[in-house]
Every structure is written in C-alpha cells, then in structure tokens.
Amino acid sequence: MSTIPERRARIGAARALLFAPANEARKVRRLPDFGADAVVLDLEDAVADSEAEAARAGVASALATPAYRDAAAVRCVRINSWSSGLGPVDLRGLPVALLDAVVVPKVETAAELVEIDRALAGAEREAGLEPGAVGLICLVETARGITGLPGICADLPARVARLVFGSGDFTAELGVTWRPMSPATVTARDLVVLHSRAAGLPPPFDGPYLDIHDADGLRRDCEDSLAHGLTGRVCVYPAQVAVAQGVYADDADLDHARRLVDAFEKALGEGSASIQFDGVFVDYPIYEQARRKVARAS
Known part of the structure; x- marks a missing residue:
C-alpha cells in the first residue's frame, strides 16, 4: 500500500486520465490495459440516468478485481456534481479502501469542497483508512467555476491533489462549438493554470480532445496545452493515451x-x-x- 505522499505524487505526475462509463462492463474490464497513468470509472456524463445504479455497482465490482487492485495506474471514480444531489449518493457507495482519488465535476464553490472533504473523511474512518488517504481531483468547467477560482483555491482541503480544466462542458455552457485550441477557452484555461500554481498544486490536466480519430490534431493540441502550462490530459478514447503521454513526457525537454x-x-x-x-x-x-x-x- 502506497503512502499518502506517494499517492499524491503519482496523481501530480499523471499525464493521461482515461475515462470509461462505469456501467459498460467491457470498457470497464479493459480500462487498465491501455497504459494510462490514471484511470477513471465514470458515474457522471457518460452514464444515462437510468443506468446510475448499474454504474455504481460496476464501480464496486471492478475495483475489487485483481486487474484494478494490482494496477499501476492511479485508480479514480468520477462522481456526479455535488450540487446535483447525486454526488453525495455516489460517494456513499464508493469502496474508498480501493481508491486513490475521487474526481469531482463542476466545482464552483469552496463550500462544496469542504462538504466533500468531510464526507470522504467519514468514509475513510469507517474503512479504517488514514485521514486524507483518498485524494480529490477537481474539474473546473463552468463560467461560475472559472470566475470563482480565487475563492475555491484560497483554502483548499489538503486532499485536493490536482485541478482539471473541463473544456468540453465549458464551451457547451458558452454556446460555442468545441474545436481544437478554441480561442474561447484560452483565458479560462490559463486561469486554471495560474490558480493551480498559486495554490501550490501540480499543473492541471487539460480537457478532452473530442475528435477521437485525429491523432495529429491531438498531438498539436497537447503541445499547445503544454506550452500553456498544463501537463496532462483527459482521454476519452484509448488510442489517445500514448499520444498524450508522449507529448507531456517530452523526453527531449526532460x-x-x-x-x-x-x-x-x-x-x-x-x-x-x-x-x-x-x-x-x-x-x-x-x-x-x-x-x-x-x-x-x-
């Protein structure tokens, strides 16, 4: 079992955050096979409302398998947003002893992070875990979240390990069609980078590249992302992992x-x-x- 500092270091060093819907057994089973630094079983956007219970059950059964228990990757679950009322339900059902981090979407206030921190602390006590054993990875992906970054980052719970700029949801809220290196995302992305650094966090993850078959475009977008100070990427397709991890590793620069x-x-x-x-x-x-x-x- 790794220590809390070791776990945080692994989250901070991760370059690819590969997602799979927790209710789709085939994708869940194969998720650790693609070499991603971090894997995320998703209970939020990729899961139909009617499949919520199946997805929660899928998380518990998957994390108990040797493929996940022995995985080198950081093991994460994305819950629903706290403000939706579904996040607390998701969190109560998590097998926290088998998790490295919880991914929280649509973070907009410091108060919700305090509530999540308390809820996780209670789950850790029940599981006999050390306080702070489970990290938090926070998605900032709304206008309210971006403009609220000064307050959110002013006094982060110690378990917050990294931020993510959720470019897909952000462009959707603005009513802007997603496209690579969209001018509409530049300011928001840079603010996530700046506030991460000011809060003493590792550089954030960038959001997903949605054209899943455009490897050259993904590579260029990752290079632009790296130049803006982000050092990891949300991946929504297995073939994206090698491209993202290659760019963010940047062997020549290293x-x-x-x-x-x-x-x-x-x-x-x-x-x-x-x-x-x-x-x-x-x-x-x-x-x-x-x-x-x-x-x-x-």
Whole structure:
C-alpha cells in the first residue's frame, strides 16, 4: 500500500486520465490495459440516468478485481456534481479502501469542497483508512467555476491533489462549438493554470480532445496545452493515451532539464548560483522549474 505522499505524487505526475462509463462492463474490464497513468470509472456524463445504479455497482465490482487492485495506474471514480444531489449518493457507495482519488465535476464553490472533504473523511474512518488517504481531483468547467477560482483555491482541503480544466462542458455552457485550441477557452484555461500554481498544486490536466480519430490534431493540441502550462490530459478514447503521454513526457525537454539540474548543482557546489546553460542565463527560479520537471518524471 502506497503512502499518502506517494499517492499524491503519482496523481501530480499523471499525464493521461482515461475515462470509461462505469456501467459498460467491457470498457470497464479493459480500462487498465491501455497504459494510462490514471484511470477513471465514470458515474457522471457518460452514464444515462437510468443506468446510475448499474454504474455504481460496476464501480464496486471492478475495483475489487485483481486487474484494478494490482494496477499501476492511479485508480479514480468520477462522481456526479455535488450540487446535483447525486454526488453525495455516489460517494456513499464508493469502496474508498480501493481508491486513490475521487474526481469531482463542476466545482464552483469552496463550500462544496469542504462538504466533500468531510464526507470522504467519514468514509475513510469507517474503512479504517488514514485521514486524507483518498485524494480529490477537481474539474473546473463552468463560467461560475472559472470566475470563482480565487475563492475555491484560497483554502483548499489538503486532499485536493490536482485541478482539471473541463473544456468540453465549458464551451457547451458558452454556446460555442468545441474545436481544437478554441480561442474561447484560452483565458479560462490559463486561469486554471495560474490558480493551480498559486495554490501550490501540480499543473492541471487539460480537457478532452473530442475528435477521437485525429491523432495529429491531438498531438498539436497537447503541445499547445503544454506550452500553456498544463501537463496532462483527459482521454476519452484509448488510442489517445500514448499520444498524450508522449507529448507531456517530452523526453527531449526532460533530458534538457536533467542536464540543467546537474550543471546548476555542480555550480552550487562551487559557490555560484547563476550559470549559462546552452546559451541561456540560469538562476534559482529556472533551476527550481527544471528540478520540478525532473521530480514529476521520477
């Protein structure tokens, strides 16, 4: 069993968050097979209202199987939004001892995160788990959520491990047709990045790329996303996992970061805290950025 810091580190380092509807047994069974850093059994958007009970039962049975218990991936369940009234029902039925994180959609206020934190703390006590054992991954995907980020992030519960920018729901609320790198999403996405950093969280996940057969478009969109400071992606189709994880791993950039860290630490040992590296001036802030990148990849 991993420790809480180890679990949080795994969530922070995840590059692909692969979803499957919890009521579709074939998809649920195969979900751990695609190599995603994190897998999500979905109780929300991908599940018809009439299938809600079947989906909850699917979560419990799947997480108890060796495929999930022994999975290297971060194991998550997305509940319904807390404000819908369905989120509390979903949460009460979760086998929290078999989970790494709960994904919460449509987060709009700090108050709902406090309620979710309390509910999870109670579930942990009943299961004999250490407080904070189950992390929270929070989807910010509405206009109210984006504009509420200062309040949401001002005093996050300690179990909040990462934010996600929900671009699909966000464009739908704006009445804008989703398309890659849509100008309508730029400001909102950047705000999620900024508030994540200000709250001391790892860089957020970007939302899904909905054209599931356009691998080249996904790659370009992930590269743009990475340039804006996001380091992971919601994936809604298994073939997207390898593309997303490849871009966000960015091996060439990672090698550069490792060499920079080595060079700067050598200079520190010689009493200098500023160097030129590959023609670029490097001091502590640049070094710390490279060191975080190396740590995420470890």
